[in-house]
Amino acid sequence: MASLGGINATHDAAQEASQSPVPASVLDLPSVDKVLSGQPDILSSLQSRGTAETPLEEQETMFRALKKIIENTGELSVAGNNFDLKALHASLEQAEGEARLGKRDAKSLETVLDTLNQLWSCNSQFLTQAAEILANGSREQSWRVPIGQSGVLEFFLNVISSKQEIESGLLLHSLRLVGNSCADTDENRAIVVKGNYTLAIIRHFLNPDLIRVAIPVIYNICMDYEPAHAQIAENRTAYIILRLLKDGAIGDNEALLSFSYDLVELASEQAQGIENSPDGTILLLMELALGEDIEMEHFTSLTNSLSAYLEKEQFQNACVAHKMVETLLSVLNHSFSIEIDHSSQEDVQVLAQSRLKINQALAEVSASSLFAAHYPLKSTLSQTLKSWIRAKEDQLQICACVMLGNLARSDEVCEEMVRDLKIHEELISVLQSDARGAVLHSALGFLKNLAIAGDNRSYLAEADIIPAVSKLWDFESVPQVQFSAATIARQVIISSIENISRLLTPLSEDIDSPANRRTYLSLLLALFEKTDSAPIKTEIGRTVASICRTLTPKVRDGDEQATSLLNTLYDLHEGVARPVGAMITQTQWPVVRSEGWFALALMANNKSGCVAIVDCLQNEEVLELLKKTLSEQLDDESTEKTEEAQVTKDRDNVFVLVQELLKNEGGALPAGYRDIMEDLISKRSSKHLTE
Structure with missing residues (x-):
């Protein structure tokens, strides 16, 4: 359950993403105001405030009765309009069973709901204190279901949804009551979801005095409750929170940031949330992931969300068309500067999985039919990828091989890669190194692609690809590497006496050596037997x-x-x-x-x-x-x-x-x-x- 603590936050709703590498006029990056203005209104069933006149003494009496039901304590000290609130929540935190606190069921709250409606109708100043007492009471698990069944929860949901002018304190405690009542209580969460009240709560993200509570409230509603996940996704919560994070509206409170990043990830797991999101969502995810001091947990939440978006063709195309692939590459590269506890195997594995997901996203993006048109072979991006072939990080090498391999879609491009850019020499150097199986497999896959086109087989053979792959025929730990290495040997000799001659070259020029009677083909035949x-x-x-x-x-x-x-x-x-x-x-x-x-x-x-x-x-x-x-x-x-x-x-x-x-x-x-x-x-x- 989220602790409804607080921070101070500010938000300029009109601010656009001026630091974005893609002009806002090109990429859809709406403000939070604009996103929320396009959402349907949640109608409140409450009548207008001030429609009834109730004497202050009667209001006080109603309030005293409400308080007694919730707290079952002694007299309330009153001095004019100022209440002694020192012990208002004491009994709520020191429950001693039903004998002390009284019976807790929906029936016991019937008069409370009547009181709330009367305090609302007469615009009573006591309503805020009543809301605070009930919010405190809702921290007790035994009160949560009765609060929902009695209609009290829905009353405060209507307060939150109301378009009438409502004081900040009343909204604050109304939000607290909703958040506390929904903690681990699916019955109450269902009430919230049924009326789409999550949208009304999300609207209060724009209020700097309420955002510190509104976000944990949404978190409490969503935790382990799938219908709420779907609803907040449909209400564009991921984009809204991302935009607020980018604009600095959520501040730097660690707990609130954790709730925010978790909610982004939850919403991004829902198809309807992704489909409803602006194209600029992926840019916000990338820019936040590139934060200099971002925590590992927040980084992985962002990259998990990013990979979910980039599974969809809409966002793959947006990533390419708006020239965001370079930024996505930067996210992968930035992952190697994220500080983690290397003694924690779990942290190491989580970050490794995150890199795999980014790499998969890059593979999907580069497989797009738009990729080659926007990122030709001589682009800066291609040059970066070429430099990554010999990088010290496995995932950068794999990324380079896969993306450049996806760029090699025609014989013309494949021949240019080999003839002019000498990419095959970089790849062969990887085969000759102590690279791991996954890197070798990706390099071999790229080489297999290059070997198909034109005169490339001659270039590959001249660069000693046969000796290079022959060393991998013993790579028993990864059979896919052995298979690809064997395939390349077959590819390079097709219709070529010169390359067949290379395959049949003795392993030693010393005629007295036993290796003089063995060839590279001998090694391949030995693999066949094993x-x-x-x-x-x-x-x-x-x-x-x-x-x-x-x-x-x-x-x-x-x-x-x-x-x-x-x-x-x-x-x-x-x-x-x-x-x-x-x-x-x-x-x-x-x-x-x-x-x-x-x-x-x-x-x-x-x-x-x-x-x-x-x-x-x-x-x-x-x-x-x-x-x-x-x-x-x-x-x-x-x-x-x-x-x-x-x-x-x-x-x-x-x-x-x-x-x-x-x-x-x-x-x-x-x-x-x-x-x-x-x-x-x-x-x-x-x-x-x-x-």
Whole structure:
């Protein structure tokens, strides 16, 4: 429950965000006055004050009776209009059971409600004191439900909502009563929410004498009560509080600031609150998060809220269109200057989670279709991101890789990044460092994107990307890193004899060293034997298949370099066809299986390749699939056309594979296997190899 203490605060409702990096005329940053003026009025059911005339003595008598019901104390000392209030709340804090305090139920408060209405109608000066006594009484949990059931709570909600001129003291104690009555009491909270009285309370945020109480009142109503969360969100509470914080209207009282930041976060968790917020909400969140002395708890509340807003396309687009992405980057960077207790594991984890959320928001923003248009490759933002690739903080490195990767949406941009900006060199240096798995994964993801375009594969290979990724094939703690590192090896060798040559380069130039008989491909094949990951095994198989697809046609044409490389492929890499077998036995991608059959058929053109195939066929699953594929019959009624075409192509390629294997195996094929192959081939007419 919030303690309804106080601070002094001021607010200039007309002040606009002149310090904003985005002009207020462009970005929607309305004043709190303007926001509240657009909200519906909450009508008070109270009649006009002063409609009845009641003698002062009678007013005093009514007040004395009300006080006795609540406090059940002795005589009240009166001296003219000045009451002795020294002990007014003493009994409220020293409850001694029902025997002392009297019965506490709605019926006992019926006369209290009548008294309040009479004091209101005669504009009695005693009403403020009555409100104070009741507010004090509402601190006792046993009074809260009766206050709600009797109508007393609704009376004071109507006071708060009234458009009539009401003295500040009466409003203050009315707010206190509402806040205390709603503490841990959902029955009373439901009364507040049903009448949308939260909006009436929020209007008093503009009163510097009441804001110190009004904010804790809203906090008490909302805590652990979802309907109130939704209502304050719909009433734009997050934006209102953010604007008041930015304008300095809430002051520097730590408790009040904590209530305020918590309410912003609560409201930001509601969809309707986000949808109703002005675009400038995200700027306020960012600027407050960038406060020089901001507490860690407040920073994380702001960034949690910010990430919630930036999940919505509306605010992603606003962030980009109004050039706020730089500010968002500053928030992430600023997180590393937030002071925390590093001995507290909880604080460390909370701040780490906050950074992850900011990074996710930046990823979403940079994925927007507007991003590239507003932040071209040569922008200051891109230069900042490039400098972050080698930053000492993991999250800055990850941010740079993801955002620049999202900027690389076309071949033209990818080629410029590599050719002109040399970004690939920065990324390769990350791979060669002692970076953590998450950083390596993001750098590899960016490199995979860059490797697709134009001549980039040559630039990457020349920058020694193959030696760099080869070190990551042993990165067993993060399989995603191994997979991405294997994928890049496949990407850079596509249709490139030069890059295949690099993959088949000996690990040592010393002919006496055992490493001279091992290549980078040897390391990749070693990964194949160690890993349990089917995607990694398949990716290595695709690499071998790509080598065969590039070299074999050139060997047929008499290319000496291709012939030498193909000999190296078979001579130095025992079991080189096993990864291709993994392509065939996997069931997730039929097109990859077809790619595997085609690669084995290419291998069968070479005697050494036949030896590798025989080794692959030691896998019973591969052999059974070969027999099944070659003998497969199609049911035209149940087979889809695309599936039929795939099966036909696979069958033709397996037929050619077996034909070439029988022709070129040179005794490598065991007699039993040869009999099987000859039997299968005799049942089929000659086919052509198809890709």
